[in-house]
Amino acid sequence: MARKYSKHGPREDILKDDDAPEAAPPPDCWLCSRPCGETVVWHHPVPKSRGGRDTVPMHPICQNMLITTFTNSELQRYGLDVDLLKLDPRIEKFLGWVANKDPDFNAALGKKKQR
Structure with missing residues (x-):
């Protein structure tokens, strides 16, 4: 049976704040x-359904815009x-709008338009 506590003392002594x-x-x-x-x-960036494997970091609002x-x-x-x-005008407009927002800012952008 495993020990509940270390026999050498509390764990706090082993791990110091500077570690x-x-x-x-x-x-x-x-x-x-x-x-x-x-x-x-x-x-x-390339959807997984289209064979995309690479991932990139994004804000949730930026991903929603795409x-x-x-x-x-x-x-x-x-x-x-x-x-x-x-270069897309919709993205240009969005980037100008979101440039001064807080990094954790999030807002509803609307629904995807059916084509």
């Missing part, structure tokens, strides 16, 4: 290039080239 790993800075959002906040969404703006076929065509996505 604690430093928190890494949050990654930058793939779409808007702002630092991510508490919530980081790992998004597939999902509501583009179809999976369009996202597959753009691939990992974020500069092509930023």
Whole structure:
């Protein structure tokens, strides 16, 4: 049977505060290039249904904007080239609007339009 407590004393003596790993800075959002906040969404730029395997860090609101703006076929065509996505006028407008928002800001963007 395993011991409930270490026979060498309490665990706090073994692990000191200066041994604690430093928190890494949050990654930058793939779409808007702002630092991510508490919530980081790992998004597939090329949808998994279209064979995408790579993931990129994004804000939830930025991911919602991509999902509501583009179809999976369009996202597959753009691939990992974020500069092509930023040329779309809807994305340009969104990036100008979200630029001064808090990293954890989230808002409803509407529903995906049926084509």
